[in-house]
Amino acid sequence: MSSVVHLANNYIYIASFTLFLIGFSILLLNSNLIKKIIGMNIMDTSVFLLFISQGYIKGRKAPILEGGGSVNPAEYVNPVPSALILTGIVVAVSVTAFLLALTVKLYNLYGTVDMDEIIEIRRSVDGNS
Amino acid sequence: MIEDNDIILKQAARVLTPFILIYGIYITFHGHLTPGGGFSGGTVIASSLILNRISSGNRGSGPEIDRMMGIASIALVCYGLIKAMGTFFPDFTHRVLPRGIPGDLLSGGAILPLNIAVGFVVACVMYIFFCLIGEEA
Amino acid sequence: MKRITVGLLLGAMLVVLLSTVSEMPQFGSPSNPTHNYVSSRYVGKSALETGAVNVVTGIILDYRAFDTFGEATVIFVAALAVVSVLARGGLSGD
Numbered sequence: 248m249s250s251v252v253h254l255a256n257n258y259i260y261i262a263s264f265t266l267f268l269i270g271f272s273i274l275l276l277n278s279n280l281i282k283k284i285i286g287m288n289i290m291d292t293s294v295f296l297l298f299i300s301q302g303y304i305k306g307r308k309a310p311i312l313e314g315g316g317s318v319n320p321a322e323y324v325n326p327v328p329s330a331l332i333l334t335g336i337v338v339a340v341s342v343t344a345f346l347l348a349l350t351v352k353l354y355n356l357y358g359t360v361d362m363d364e365i366i367e368i369r370r371s372v373d374g375n376s
Numbered sequence: 377m378i379e380d381n382d383i384i385l386k387q388a389a390r391v392l393t394p395f396i397l398i399y400g401i402y403i404t405f406h407g408h409l410t411p412g413g414g415f416s417g418g419t420v421i422a423s424s425l426i427l428n429r430i431s432s433g434n435r436g437s438g439p440e441i442d443r444m445m446g447i448a449s450i451a452l453v454c455y456g457l458i459k460a461m462g463t464f465f466p467d468f469t470h471r472v473l474p475r476g477i478p479g480d481l482l483s484g485g486a487i488l489p490l491n492i493a494v495g496f497v498v499a500c501v502m503y504i505f506f507c508l509i510g511e512e513a
Numbered sequence: 514m515k516r517i518t519v520g521l522l523l524g525a526m527l528v529v530l531l532s533t534v535s536e537m538p539q540f541g542s543p544s545n546p547t548h549n550y551v552s553s554r555y556v557g558k559s560a561l562e563t564g565a566v567n568v569v570t571g572i573i574l575d576y577r578a579f580d581t582f583g584e585a586t587v588i589f590v591a592a593l594a595v596v597s598v599l600a601r602g603g604l605s606g607d
Contacts, residue, residue, distance in 0.1 A: 257540045264530040268523050275519050304548065305541035310568035311410065312478070312560050320553035321543075325567070327552050330572040333415065337584045341591030348510045348595040356557060408565035413574070441596065452589055459578045475564035484564040487574045490581075494574075497585045501592040508599040 259300040266293035278362040280350045284343060291339040295332050302328035389431030396424035404495040413428040414494025421495065422502030429507070442498040443508055451496035458493070462486045 254261065266289055273286030302325035310326040312318055350360055357365050403410075404417030462469045462485070469486060476483030538545040555576075556568055565571040573581050 254531070257534050257537065259540050260534045260537060261531070264527060267530075268527055271526075271534065272519060272523055276516065299585070300540060301538070301547045302552075303541050304543050304545075307543075310556060310574045312556075312566050312568065316599050318560060320556040320562060323556050325548050325552040326555055326568040326572060328547070330569050333573055334580065334584050337415065337588055341588050344505045344509065344591050345497070345506075345594050345598075351509055352598055382566050407574075408567050408570045410567065411569075413567075413570050439598075441600065444598070445592070448592065452585055455582055455585060459582060462578075478560045478564055478566050484571075485575070486562065486578075487565050487570060490574045491570070493567060494581065494585055497589060504592050505595060508562055508595050 259296070259303075263293045263297040263300070265289075266296065266347060279334070280353065280360045280362060283362075284346050287346075288339065291335070295335060298332050298335070299328050301325065386431055389427050393424050393428050393431075396427065398422060400424060400495075400499075404491055405428025405481065405488070407491040408487045409479065409481070414491040415498055417491075418495040419502055421499040422506070425499065425503050426506045429503075438479055441504055444504050448497050448500035448504075451493045451500070455490060455493040455497070456490050 270286045270289030270291075270293060273289065274283055277283060277286070304324050307324045308322055309364050310323045310329075312323070353365065357368055359365060359368075391460055399422075400417045400420030402417075403412040403420055407413030407417065462473075473485045473489070474483075475485050478484075482488070538547070555572060559568045559571040559575075560566065563571040563575040565575065
């Protein structure tokens with residue numbers, strides 16, 4: 248019983264793990280390259296959620312300082328994870344853009360974005376030559 | 377790709393574009409006062425540019441991408457130069473870009489110019505992504 | 514068949530991941546190991562040292578500005594990669 252209460256208090260971990268597994272299942276089950284990229288983005292989002300949730304402290308304000316002069320650090324949440332995860336978001340955007348560019352190139356070459364069909368086409372070309 | 381008789385789409389986009397652009401500039405310039413900064417503001421600016429492009433029809437992408445790439449490179453070099461100046465000549469930088477009173481728009485030393493440089497880089501790069509990935513297929 | 518295998522695999526992964534929650538720090542508790550002197554130093558001194566009211570911007574553009582320079586370079590290199598893969602006659606080609 249106590250473990251169930253503990254899980255309910257740490258709902259952010261459950262949400263993060265669920266998002267990760269949703270993205271992973273999309274990555275495994277679909278052969279459409281666009282859907283694979285979407286799944287990878289969902290996995291990225293789950294990792295960002297897990298990382299940023301470590302900076303949260305219950306009942307405190309966002310780290311936008313008020314009232315100048317003396318600042319009491321016990322009033323604000325932890326700003327360090329939010330500052331660090333910006334790098335991760337930028338890298339995720341860059342990787343997504345490059346994967347989409349490669350997918351466009353594959354579509355121009357084979358006329359499809361389905362990985363199974365691309366493998367079939369390549370196999371038939373190899374068999375004929 | 378847009379026909380000439382899509383007048384509602386064109387006029388609505390023409391009304392909306394400047395407001396989105398102003399909002400993106402606001403987010404970029406208030407990066408040290410409110411949540412936001414160069415990355416989010418640059419993305420909003422890029423969305424207004426993209427809206428303008430897709431509502432006014434498909435024009436060739438070669439020279440525009442050249443120009444955007446040039447702006448992004450110059451902004452990146454400016455970022456490096458401003459930060460190097462702040463690192464190697466801190467006294468001079470504090471005289472040119474004072475820290476000011478926390479909470480004012482013109483405060484925070486080198487943070488405001490750095491935010492603007494990052495905003496330029498992100499806006500141009502997002503626009504290039506859209507032009508190439510969305511229209512080269 | 515593939516779906517059943519993947520479902521079993523993901524179920525096993527979910528059980529393993531949820532079993533680690535009891536070892537993780539309590540969500541939202543102020544005594545977590547992540548809330549140490551680093552964050553209180555940043556929050557307490559950042560308005561004086563950087564002049565920025567937003568602490569996150571103060572960290573990414575003043576204390577760690579070269580880190581952000583790397584981020585801008587990463588997204589710029591991504592744009593270069595996309596252009597070199599896709600551009601037909603772009604970038605002064607013809």
